[in-house]
Amino acid sequence: MNKYRWPIALMLLASALAVALLVPASAMAAKPSPTSFTAPGTIWIADWGDQKIKGPMGIAKGEQVDFLIGDCDGWDALDGAYAITYHNGTIRYLPDGTFQGRLSGKFTMIATDEISTLEGNMVGEVSGTWNVLDPENPVGTTISDRGTWQSTAGTGVFAKVNARGTWEADLEWGEFQPGVWTYFGSTTFTGTYR
Numbered sequence: 332m333n334k335y336r337w338p339i340a341l342m343l344l345a346s347a348l349a350v351a352l353l354v355p356a357s358a359m360a361a362k363p364s365p366t367s368f369t370a371p372g373t374i375w376i377a378d379w380g381d382q383k384i385k386g387p388m389g390i391a392k393g394e395q396v397d398f399l400i401g402d403c404d405g406w407d408a409l410d411g412a413y414a415i416t417y418h419n420g421t422i423r424y425l426p427d428g429t430f431q432g433r434l435s436g437k438f439t440m441i442a443t444d445e446i447s448t449l450e451g452n453m454v455g456e457v458s459g460t461w462n463v464l465d466p467e468n469p470v471g472t473t474i475s476d477r478g479t480w481q482s483t484a485g486t487g488v489f490a491k492v493n494a495r496g497t498w499e500a501d502l503e504w505g506e507f508q509p510g511v512w513t514y515f516g517s518t519t520f521t522g523t524y525r
Contacts, residue, residue, distance in 0.1 A: 365523035368405030370412075374398035374500045375507050375515035380417075389422040389430070398500075398518050400440075406524060408447065408488045414440040416453065424461055431458045438480065440489075447487025449494065453480040469504040474514050476500040480522070496522015 380393030396416045403409040418436025425431070434457050440449040455478015462468045482494040502516035 363525050365525045366405060367523050368403055368409065368496075368521065370400045370403040370406065370409050370520040372398045372400040372414075372518050372520070373515065374502060374518040376502070376513045377415075384424075387424045389424060389432070391418070391420045391422075391434075393417055394420065400520070408442055409440065409520075411443040412440045412449075414438055418453070420457060422457060424466075426463070428460055428463045429458065430461055431456070433457065434476070434478070442488055444487060447489050448485065449482050449489040449492065450484045451480055451482040451494070453498070454478050455498070469514075472504050474500075474502045476502075480520070482524075492524055494522055494524035496520060 375397060376394065377397045378393075378395035380391055380395060382394070383390045394417070396418065398414045398416075400409050400412045400414070403412075416436055416438040418434045420432055420434030422430045422432030433455070435454045436452070438451055438453055441447070442449075455476055457474065457476050459474040460472050462470070462472060477497070477499045479497050480495065482489075482492060485492045498518060498520045500516060500518035502514040504514055505512065507513050507515040
């Protein structure tokens with residue numbers, strides 16, 4: 332071997348060793364793989380917020396939709412969690428008795444320990460049916476939501492959690508509880524967390 336190659340090889344080896352010693356082992360460790368989950372539940376409109384209709388457009392500001400998660404498959408911390416969402420949306424009422432639009436908002440999920448919270452953002456599409464002959468009569472009408480969500484903060488068991496996924500919900504007008512009429516139905520949050 333050429334007498335000039337040995338010093339270059341030793342310098343490269345020394346440089347690699349120096350880098351290895353300077354980088355902490357935790358920085359070289361791989362991030363944990365995300366864990367998948369499915370969280371079914373019951374959903375309902377808890378507060379209509381500020382609703383306006385301008386021609387064929389419906390505008391909602393601050394509408395509150397709540398849901399209660401049942402048995403979550405893949406993430407025990409969500410079992411029995413209660414969630415509150417606030418969103419704004421715009422929908423277009425179509426002459427055929429359907430509507431479609433978009434919504435965006437924020438959510439807070441509260442674990443059963445009543446201390447741990449997971450907060451985040453959500454965006455999605457909304458569609459459904461309305462009563463063309465009697466627009467103020469919600470009997471027989473439906474709402475379907477689909478969208479994505481992402482966590483932004485967490486406390487307690489949700490501290491430092493990074494979670495994201497999709498949701499879907501299907502609601503119908505009816506008596507949710509004795510004397511309480513609103514849209515309610517089923518929802519499913521799916522996604523991953525780490």
